[in-house]
Amino acid sequence: MREFALIRAETADAAIAALTAHPNARLIAGGTNLVDLMKEGVETPTHLIDINGLGGLDDVQARGNGGLMIGALASNSAVAWHSDVQVRFPMMSEAILAGATTQLRNMATMGGNLLQKNRCFYYANHAARCNKRAPGSGCDAMDGVNRMCAVLGTSDHCIAAHPSDVCVALRALDAVVHVTGVNGHRAIDFADFHKRPGDTPHVEFELAHDELILGIEVPGLPFAANSTYLKLRDRTSYAFALVSIAAALKLEGDTVDDVRLAVGSVGTVPWRSADAEDAMRGAPATAETFAKAADIFFEGAIPRAGNGFKIELAKRAIVRVMETLKERAI
Numbered sequence: 001m002r003e004f005a006l007i008r009a010e011t012a013d014a015a016i017a018a019l020t021a022h023p024n025a026r027l028i029a030g031g032t033n034l035v036d037l038m039k040e041g042v043e044t045p046t047h048l049i050d051i052n053g054l055g056g057l058d059d060v061q062a063r064g065n066g067g068l069m070i071g072a073l074a075s076n077s078a079v080a081w082h083s084d085v086q087v088r089f090p091m092m093s094e095a096i097l098a099g100a101t102t103q104l105r106n107m108a109t110m111g112g113n114l115l116q117k118n119r120c121f122y123y124a125n126h127a128a129r130c131n132k133r134a135p136g137s138g139c140d141a142m143d144g145v146n147r148m149c150a151v152l153g154t155s156d157h158c159i160a161a162h163p164s165d166v167c168v169a170l171r172a173l174d175a176v177v178h179v180t181g182v183n184g185h186r187a188i189d190f191a192d193f194h195k196r197p198g199d200t201p202h203v204e205f206e207l208a209h210d211e212l213i214l215g216i217e218v219p220g221l222p223f224a225a226n227s228t229y230l231k232l233r234d235r236t237s238y239a240f241a242l243v244s245i246a247a248a249l250k251l252e253g254d255t256v257d258d259v260r261l262a263v264g265s266v267g268t269v270p271w272r273s274a275d276a277e278d279a280m281r282g283a284p285a286t287a288e289t290f291a292k293a294a295d296i297f298f299e300g301a302i303p304r305a306g307n308g309f310k311i312e313l314a315k316r317a318i319v320r321v322m323e324t325l326k327e328r329a330i
């Protein structure tokens with residue numbers, strides 16, 4: 001690991017000032033992703049700005065409209081076990097608890113989770129070409145080991161899948177990311193926060209260098225009480241998803257009244273399809289309806305040699321999850 005200076009920021013303004021003063025500085029929260037990347041030489045900051053001393057950003061506040069405001073420094077564990085999260089948004093709690101390990105979840109923060117880097121086999125491998133790590137170098141995943149890679153939202157420059165679990169739930173729930181920086185506060189729709197690779201795979205987030213995340217707002221959604229998260233992976237613990245499903249379902253009799261559906265680890269960003277949801281709304285809540293929506297979800301998917309199985313796996317997982325939610329809704 002290279003030498004770096006440590007700055008302890010006590011306020012958001014101090015953190016922003018330090019970021020502005022040091023173009024190659026990084027904020028550090030739980031450190032569970034950043035420190036690994038520093039050890040691997042992928043991240044080489046000159047300064048680390050420790051934001052753990054910022055007050056008031058580590059809790060979960062229930063909002064009167066049934067929503068939540070989650071502080072950026074709230075630990076993944078604190079959010080997963082918060083009673084309002086468990087009751088109002090079980091998909092979010094289940095998604096967090098499906099990730100990493102207890103020790104990691106105790107350290108990892110929600111802000112850091114949103115900004116975690118991808119787990120493509122080639123990203124931290126300096127012997128390989130990777131347009132995210134070294135822009136313009138090429139992408140060895142295209143014709144290489146791409147079993148974990150994305151089939152949706154890819155480009156000719158990058159096929160890395162987005163790895164987070166809770167971001168899939170947050171995408172389904174239309175969360176909003178609140179940030180602050182030199183130019184003041186911004187509220188960013190979750191759909192816009194993670195960027196598809198396009199021609200610039202190294203530009204991953206809608207966040208300027210001088211900005212920091214303050215919190216994540218989850219709008220009230222009463223039927224999210226009937227929601228769940230299914231994570232399919234190579235082993236049942238301590239593994240990133242091959243495919244994951246975050247869904248919520250509201251029935252009116254035997255008909256789908258409303259639905260949310262996002263799929264993880266199949267897209268370069270947490271993926272949602274308005275067309276797939278629209279195909280279910282107003283339709284009979286049957287396996288046929290869910291299977292049709294799953295087909296629509298993956299229209300336009302581009303499989304590579306090693307990851308085509310994800311499409312069929314995810315389609316079947318969508319039907320299974322929707323059937324589960326249907327049983328619970330009755």
Ligand SMILES: Cc1cc2nc3c(=O)[nH]c(=O)nc-3n(C[C@H](O)[C@H](O)[C@H](O)COP(=O)(O)OP(=O)(O)OC[C@H]3O[C@@H](n4cnc5c(N)ncnc54)[C@H](O)[C@@H]3O)c2cc1C
Nearest residue numbers: 029030031032033034099100109111112113115164165213
């Ligand atoms: C072995 C292992 C297994 C894992 N398994 C899973 C898994 O199954 N599912 C899953 O979803 N995740 C998994 N993770 C990822 C884990 O959830 C993330 O590492 C963690 O959430 C990052 O949070 P952190 O606070 O430690 O971030 P840090 O490592 O401190 O920071 C990560 C990035 O976010 C930036 N940052 C942090 N906070 C802010 C802020 N408030 N504003 C602006 N920038 C900020 C940092 O500058 C850095 O770039 C795993 C991690 C490890 C190490």
